[in-house]
Amino acid sequence: MQSIPEIIRTIPLTNYIMLSSALFCIGILGVLTRRNAIIVFMAIELMLNAVNLLLAAFSSYYSDPSGQIFVFFIMAVAAAEVAVGLAIIVMIYRNIQSIDIGVLNKLKN
Amino acid sequence: MEISNIWYFLSALTLLSALMVIMSKNPIHSVLYLVFTFFCISAHYVLLNAQFLMAVNIIVYAGAIMVLFLFVIMMFDLKKNIPESKSSLTKLAGSVVAGTLLVILIAIVRKNNIPAPLGDKFNSQTGMVENLGQVLYGEFLLPFELVSILFFVAMVGAVLLGKREAGERNF
Numbered sequence: 001m002q003s004i005p006e007i008i009r010t011i012p013l014t015n016y017i018m019l020s021s022a023l024f025c026i027g028i029l030g031v032l033t034r035r036n037a038i039i040v041f042m043a044i045e046l047m048l049n050a051v052n053l054l055l056a057a058f059s060s061y062y063s064d065p066s067g068q069i070f071v072f073f074i075m076a077v078a079a080a081e082v083a084v085g086l087a088i089i090v091m092i093y094r095n096i097q098s099i100d101i102g103v104l105n106k107l108k109n
Numbered sequence: 110m111e112i113s114n115i116w117y118f119l120s121a122l123t124l125l126s127a128l129m130v131i132m133s134k135n136p137i138h139s140v141l142y143l144v145f146t147f148f149c150i151s152a153h154y155v156l157l158n159a160q161f162l163m164a165v166n167i168i169v170y171a172g173a174i175m176v177l178f179l180f181v182i183m184m185f186d187l188k189k190n191i192p193e194s195k196s197s198l199t200k201l202a203g204s205v206v207a208g209t210l211l212v213i214l215i216a217i218v219r220k221n222n223i224p225a226p227l228g229d230k231f232n233s234q235t236g237m238v239e240n241l242g243q244v245l246y247g248e249f250l251l252p253f254e255l256v257s258i259l260f261f262v263a264m265v266g267a268v269l270l271g272k273r274e275a276g277e278r279n280f
Binding site: 015021045049053065088102 | 159
């Protein structure tokens, strides 16, 4: 049997959960407090990466390859999401000359 | 230097650069900090013995997605149209919500004890390309093929959304 890597022996899995929670909360903070649509989008990417890191950590600690396959699929979906999302932001900028999400309330009137 | 110290240093670096992503005023600085965050997360993948994910993370996130972000930011004239920042009341409310969520998550983790990692059945080759390829092309073959359809739809959608219609100005 192969030996367990030192990082898995010395760092408890709880530390990874704490790290991912902190990253996720930073992402939420970015979504809630910024008005620039691109930065809001980047904060969403941060949240996706926090979840990826946690999935990979659980997968490595319990030797289950499914978790890392899920991370792979999440990355594929994130790439598609970014392509469409940025196209939408470009279209919004072209129409209203701004990427301030506070201006996007035209549907209200 | 012990490996746990490396872990703590790397985690602090990750959180710091993630904070800088949402704090910095200039969007280009934000993108560069985000690239740095992705490299830190890739380093975490290396520590976790997940080499395949490290390579994919660097290629897909730091390579493709961030270049897309940089292109889009450079297309906008952001000197002219900087969105004014939200009121400090909104910022305070957002911080309270995020902080409460963090406290709740940490409390949940501390309440539950996670089962210890398996000792004998541990397989250090889990994250290697060979092992993951066997799983990806065996058990997950159908989702893997469906991802290609998703990419096709996303590509068509992005082109359709980005196309300039007759009479519309460029920028």
